[in-house]
Amino acid sequence: MKRSAVAAAVVVALAAVVFLLAAARPGQGAVTCADVDADLRPCVGYVTGKEAAPPAECCAGVKSIRAMPSGTAERRLACECVKQAAARYKGLDTDAIRDLPAACGSQLPFPLRLDFDCSTYVYNRALYIYWVRENLTVLMWIYATISEELLDLVLRQSVMAFGVWSHIQSIFSGNKPSRVVHLEAELYGLCQGDLTIVAYCHKLQSLATAFADTF
Template structure:
């Protein structure tokens, strides 16, 4: 029974890998860019750190097309759900605070599929 279950899980994983889009970015990379910003986004710092702003700038240049921008946006939203105490105003103001406008909003309520 365990062998059948393992084979089924491997088959499902392989079908996902084959069907998954081939983006030049990953959610892990998006998370790494945004990780230094957590203290600012949760109110632990008044201003974003230099490392945070470096991550925002890197994130801005990562997506190369609409699909990748939508993907990165969804990665950010997914990661944000795992962080308690996010301050909506800090989230909305992060790109301006880092002097780096992003090609999409980082609001929790933003529809990533609306990104052109």
């Protein structure tokens, strides 16, 4: 990886830490269900399967909810408000709801699951700081192990390791037909040549694994 790419990855990762730690600080003002409802209304198309990705207004709303007061009681209320807002809509995609924070690059302090008991949420700053550190570790590992071309595509997609990984997955999932054609051509053209039998078998195993990943 080129030095410029490494520098950009480090800057983004540090920005992620700053953003996530800032989100852990107590916010100002009271939480209201009206505010939560207004924040999530632009997300309806995405969580009902009508839109392939959450629009900018939706992600802005998710980040707004994240910036709400960080006390246990306030976040329990915000959690209940989210569930109440969701109950007003039919045909919700539970997977899209669960993945919404990651898709927006702004993880919420409580899981977005309609069956989640909001009363069980307890804010633990020490645990959150630990999670921030672990998220950074995984994020840097992803940045360090993918190609520079792929890094350019995902570098500023999310400050969440899960969000970056999901974006990488979507890139390859959306490219399956052409990838299969490429792998077939490589398999048909493969010959041992100067390769040892071990290296040749290893190459066949790599192609078999790549084929399995397309299904």
